[in-house]
Amino acid sequence: MWRAVVSAGSVTAAARNLQYSPASVSQQVIALQQTVGFPLYRRVGRGIEVTEAGRRFAEETDPLFAESTRLTRIVDAIRSGPRARITIGCPSSIAKEWIPAVLREAVAHHPDLQFDILTNEPFSGADQRRPDIEISSEPGHADPQPVARYRSEHLLDDAYVLVLPQAHPVAEHPTVPVAQLQDLPLLDLDVQGSATGDVIDEVMRAAGITPLYVARADDHYGVRAMVAAGIGVAPLPRLAVRDLPDGLTTRPLVDPVPHRRMVLRIDERIAHLAHISSIRDAFVRVADETAADAEAAGSS
Secondary structure, eight states: OHHHHHHHSSHHHHHHHHTOOHHHHHHHHHHHHHHHTSOSEEEETTEEEEOHHHHHHHHHTHHHHHHHHHHHHHHHHHHHOSOSEEEEEEOHHHHHHTHHHHHHHHHHHOTTOEEEEEEOSSOOOTTSOOOSEEEEEEETTSOOOOOTTEEEEEEEEEEEEEEEETTSGGGGSSOEEGGGGGGSEEEESOSSOOHHHHHHHHHHHHTTOOOEEEEEOSSHHHHHHHHHTTSOBEEEEGGGOTTOOTTEEEEEEESSOOEEEEEEEEETTTTTSHHHHHHHHHHHHHHHHHHHHHHHHHHO
């Protein structure tokens, strides 16, 4: 109740928010003040003013209440057992390249599970449903981005390549310096803002160029189709180009090498459950296989 009073600024407002009577809140605050042995508030007219000690006391309880809430959720998860439906958020490239293998392994061991697969890029607003498990893209040039109440694990660095027609003059070279993109009509995998788009924006700045984008799209399949139609060329992550249409090819981008960091995040309230651990292990395996394939392709 005291935390509510401090947050609302008055006993009356706190009582309204808590759906208690003001008298009940006042009685509890008086009892708390007697217990702690120092003034939490002072009377000002018909209201109260929170003292500095009272405000600090409320602030210092934040970690305690957070841990209490976390423990309650863990107990609920242990009591209820495995969730029948698991939500997984991921970019569309992960949905195609990794999710089938991960789900095949998961249902083989836990046939009662059901899954919702949510696309999390570029749609990452505050109103988006938070998944149980998430594969997130982070710009490789930036520091890792921890998310509260999620355990994070780095899976893979996904380098970018330039997708272009096989007959394009640039395809004659083994690699493409980022600065060379200045002279090419580009297709951008970023309309609403995303980590995948931030990667290219940063390397463009690092190379000191301003790109010419002829079209933008949020989905890499649409971007690849536009490349095939001769509209432009496109920097895309390797995971988005593993099955290119006939007539297209890729060249690694260098100086600097753009890449996105693929991060596995698991809701810490369920991370201890056996079926969640199995899903985590499956993601790690497919990420390791992808990294091995990329290394083999680079050395060939």
